[in-house]
Amino acid sequence: MTRLKHPLPLIDKLGRPLRDLRISVTDRCNFRCTYCMPREMFGAEYAFLPHKEILSFEEITLIAKSFVDCGVQKIRLTGGEPLLRRDIDRLVSQLAEIPHIDLSLTTNGSLLGKRARALKDAGLQRITVSLDALDAPTFKRMNDADYPVSRVLEGIEAADTVGLGPIKVNAVIQQGVNEHAILELAQHFRGTPHIVRFIEYMDVGSTNGWNLDQVVPSKKIIDRISAQFPLESLQPLYQGEVAQRWRYLDGQGEVGVISSVTQAFCSACSRLRLSTDGHLFTCLFAQKGHDMRTLLRGTPSISEGDLRAWIEKKWGARDDRYSEIRTTETAKQQKIEMSYIGG
Numbered sequence: 001m002t003r004l005k006h007p008l009p010l011i012d013k014l015g016r017p018l019r020d021l022r023i024s025v026t027d028r029c030n031f032r033c034t035y036c037m038p039r040e041m042f043g044a045e046y047a048f049l050p051h052k053e054i055l056s057f058e059e060i061t062l063i064a065k066s067f068v069d070c071g072v073q074k075i076r077l078t079g080g081e082p083l084l085r086r087d088i089d090r091l092v093s094q095l096a097e098i099p100h101i102d103l104s105l106t107t108n109g110s111l112l113g114k115r116a117r118a119l120k121d122a123g124l125q126r127i128t129v130s131l132d133a134l135d136a137p138t139f140k141r142m143n144d145a146d147y148p149v150s151r152v153l154e155g156i157e158a159a160d161t162v163g164l165g166p167i168k169v170n171a172v173i174q175q176g177v178n179e180h181a182i183l184e185l186a187q188h189f190r191g192t193p194h195i196v197r198f199i200e201y202m203d204v205g206s207t208n209g210w211n212l213d214q215v216v217p218s219k220k221i222i223d224r225i226s227a228q229f230p231l232e233s234l235q236p237l238y239q240g241e242v243a244q245r246w247r248y249l250d251g252q253g254e255v256g257v258i259s260s261v262t263q264a265f266c267s268a269c270s271r272l273r274l275s276t277d278g279h280l281f282t283c284l285f286a287q288k289g290h291d292m293r294t295l296l297r298g299t300p301s302i303s304e305g306d307l308r309a310w311i312e313k314k315w316g317a318r319d320d321r322y323s324e325i326r327t328t329e330t331a332k333q334q335k336i337e338m339s340y341i342g343g
C-alpha cells in the first residue's frame with residue numbers, strides 16, 4: 001500500500017484531530033510515586049499483568065502502523081517504567097522504521113544512564129525524564145523508592161551526551177510537599193537547553209487520594225519563578241501543545257507548565273492511549289477502554305483495513321472532555337490507573 005506522508009487525521013465528535021498515540025509498554029515500575037502508584041495499593045500483593053496478557057512488540061508495531069495510517073504523527077512510549085520492559089530498544093527500532101513519525105519516551109530516569117546509548121542507536125528521537133525534586137528527602141518522599149537523585153541526573157546527562165537532548169524534565173508539584181522544588185529545579189536547569197515542565201497534580205486513577213487543595217496552580221508556579229528570574233510567555237510550537245511555554249528574559253532558556261487542572265486543554269486534545277494489555281483509551285480519565293488485543297489475537301486475525309475502520313469508529317465516537325467538567329464529585333469516580341494506561 002502507498003502511504004501518504006501524513007494522512008488526513010481522523011476527526012472526533014468535538015472536531016479534534018487524532019495526532020498522538022501513547023503506548024504503555026509495562027504496568028510495572030521500580031518507583032512508588034505517592035501520586036501515581038502509592039505503596040499501600042501497589043504493594044507486594046498487587047497483581048501486575050501476566051506476560052501472556054501483555055502486547056508483544058510485533059502486536060504493538062502493527063497497531064502503531066495502523067494509527068499512523070489514520071493520521072498519528074507522534075508516538076510516545078511510557079508506562080509504568082518503560083525501561084523495565086525487557087529489550088525495549090528492540091521495540092524502539094521496530095517503531096523507528098515507521099516513516100515520518102516523532103518517536104519519544106517518558107522515563108523516571110533511574111535506568112537511563114545505562115540505556116541511553118542503546119535507545120538512541122535504536123532510533124529514539126526524544127526523551128522526557130520525570131524529576132520532582134533535587135533534594136534527597138523530598139525526592140524519596142515522592143517516589144518512595146531507594147534511588148539516589150544523582151542517578152536521575154546522570155541519566156539526563158547520559159541522554160544529552162548521546163544526542164537525545166534537549167531533554168524535557170517533568171516535575172509534578174504538590175502543595176505542601178515539593179513547592180520548594182519549583183525554584184530549585186528552575187535554577188538547576190536554567191542556562192541549559194533542557195526544559196523543566198511543571199505539572200499540576202491530577203486526579204488520575206482512584207488510588208492517590210487527590211484533592212484540589214493539593215494542586216499548585218500553574219499561574220502561581222510561573223509567578224514564583226518570574227519573581228526571581230523574569231519570564232515572558234511564548235507562542236505554542238504547534239496546535240494542541242500541552243505545555244504552555246515561557247522563556248527567561250535574560251536568554252537563559254525556557255520552562256513550561258502543564259495546567260491540566262486550572263486551565264483544561266481538552267478542546268485541543270489529540271491523544272489516544274494504548275494500555276499494556278492492548279486496550280485503547282480515548283481519555284486519561286476514562287473508566288473503560290476498548291479491547292484491541294482480542295481483535296489482533298482472534299482467528300482469523302483482523303485485516304489492516306478492518307483495523308483502520310475500527311479505529312476510525314472509536315475516534316469518531318469520542319467526546320471526552322473530563323478536565324473541563326471536573327468537580328470534586330467526578331474526582332471520586334473509579335478511573336483507570338495511570339501506570340496501566342500510560343501517562
Ligand code: SAM
Pocket residue numbers: 029035036078079080081082106107108109128129130170171172199200201202203204208338339342343
Ligand atoms: N514512569 C515514567 C515516568 O515517571 O516518567 C513514565 C510513566 S509516568 C505515569 C508519566 C508521567 O505522569 C510522569 O511524568 C509522572 O510524573 C506523571 N504523573 C503520574 N501521576 C500523576 C498525577 N497524579 N498528576 C500529574 N502527573 C502525574
Ligand code: SF4
Pocket residue numbers: 029030031032033036037079080081108130143339
Ligand atoms: Fe512509576 Fe512513573 Fe508512576 Fe512514578 S510516575 S510510579 S515512576 S510510573
Ligand code: SF4
Pocket residue numbers: 265266267269270271282283284285320321322323324
Ligand atoms: Fe484529553 Fe481527557 Fe485530558 Fe481532556 S481530560 S485533555 S480529553 S486526556
